[in-house]
Amino acid sequence: MNSCAERARWWTRDRAKFGAAIALTCVASVASLFVTHMARAESEHAIVSLPAENFGFLPFYVAQDAHIFEEQGLDVQKVVLAGVGTTNGVISGAADFGFSNGASLTRAAARGQKLLAIAIMSDKPAWAIIFRQDLAAAAHFNPEAPLAERAKILGTAHALAIDTVNSVGHALMRVIEKIGGVDPEAIPVTPLLFSEAILAFSRQAVDGFVSNAPWTEQVLAQGNAVVVADALSGDPPWISPFASGLVIARPQFCAEHRSICLKMGHALVASVAFVHTKRADSLAILRKHFPQIDAAVMEKSFATIEKAMPAVPVISEAAIANSDRLNVEAGFMKPEEQLKSYADLFTNEFVH
Numbered sequence: 161m162n163s164c165a166e167r168a169r170w171w172t173r174d175r176a177k178f179g180a181a182i183a184l185t186c187v188a189s190v191a192s193l194f195v196t197h198m199a200r201a202e203s204e205h206a207i208v209s210l211p212a213e214n215f216g217f218l219p220f221y222v223a224q225d226a227h228i229f230e231e232q233g234l235d236v237q238k239v240v241l242a243g244v245g246t247t248n249g250v251i252s253g254a255a256d257f258g259f260s261n262g263a264s265l266t267r268a269a270a271r272g273q274k275l276l277a278i279a280i281m282s283d284k285p286a287w288a289i290i291f292r293q294d295l296a297a298a299a300h301f302n303p304e305a306p307l308a309e310r311a312k313i314l315g316t317a318h319a320l321a322i323d324t325v326n327s328v329g330h331a332l333m334r335v336i337e338k339i340g341g342v343d344p345e346a347i348p349v350t351p352l353l354f355s356e357a358i359l360a361f362s363r364q365a366v367d368g369f370v371s372n373a374p375w376t377e378q379v380l381a382q383g384n385a386v387v388v389a390d391a392l393s394g395d396p397p398w399i400s401p402f403a404s405g406l407v408i409a410r411p412q413f414c415a416e417h418r419s420i421c422l423k424m425g426h427a428l429v430a431s432v433a434f435v436h437t438k439r440a441d442s443l444a445i446l447r448k449h450f451p452q453i454d455a456a457v458m459e460k461s462f463a464t465i466e467k468a469m470p471a472v473p474v475i476s477e478a479a480i481a482n483s484d485r486l487n488v489e490a491g492f493m494k495p496e497e498q499l500k501s502y503a504d505l506f507t508n509e510f511v512h
Contacts, residue, residue, distance in 0.1 A: 215465045220238075232426050234423045245324075246258040262406055277408050278424065289369070296386045319350060377460050392464065403480045433471075
């Protein structure tokens with residue numbers, strides 16, 4: 161007896177007593193369905209790509225799990241396109257928005273594939289390069305030495321791991337190697353997922369790798385690694401501010417679907433504020449997405465991510481300029497390819 165009609169037939173013998181109640185219940189049911197249908201009709205759809213699953217995308221997880229996207233009238237479908245695949249996915253139209261970075265943004269622009277950044281989730285780089293402690297001890301590694309001295313240890317590696325080729329992590333590894341006088345082409349690098357890199361490191365199949373929270377914190381907690389370079393602490397010193405976590409779209413998409421870009425921008429403003437003001441709730445969301453991470457590692461990693469996150473996701477041109485410099489310093493772009501201005505690669509109109 162689930163339908164209104166069935167209930168009506170069942171209560172036919174006492175219409176005077178129950179007829180009004182049945183009518184009100186049915187009217188309420190129909191009204192509820194109508195309101196739900198209208199809400200869905202007003203909702204706009206967007207495909208959002210992440211280049212990986214990691215703590216740096218906490219604002220997205222918050223917007224998703226705390227129903228901020230829904231409150232803004234956005235129905236968001238998440239896809240994961242590894243590394244620079246996310247940038248390529250936005251360029252091709254496979255995704256409407258992508259969580260990317262300034263290095264990918266400027267590299268695409270230099271090659272005639274202009275994209276538009278509409279928000280910044282991290283304006284400081286949270287990448288670090290770690291190395292085997294036993295090899296570091298044998299080489300009398302000094303973690304307090306200047307970066308140029310610390311970076312020399314990378315020249316003793318027989319293999320290093322990166323996340324993906326031409327990524328920010330890969331670029332940082334090459335830059336730090338050069339600072340230490342090490343030829344990046346002389347040390348083999350292997351693209352590995354973070355979980356795979358940790359296993360390879362524990363088996364000593366690689367001597368070091370570049371990563372970010374929570375993977376670096378997880379390895380350091382085991383006590384068998386040292387930090388060679390920490391971008392968040394200023395290695396190299398020119399790297400901050402840095403467009404570490406940009407949300408990008410095709411310029412024509414935001415021109416043709418302005419309301420969707422406005423809703424996305426407003427959702428990201430709310431999610432960043434959520435992270436800074438609702439720490440316990442944000443940690444709970446992280447635990448949901450990364451249940452395998454130890455609680456102590458989780459706490460430390462959250463502190464790192466929050467430190468790298470601006471109070472408001474407003475983009476600065478300096479952050480994008482430093483991202484472009486990383487491309488050049490890493491050898492991913494020629495100096496003459498470096499852009500003279502970055503003003504047309506970003507807008508803050510959707511986060512105000």
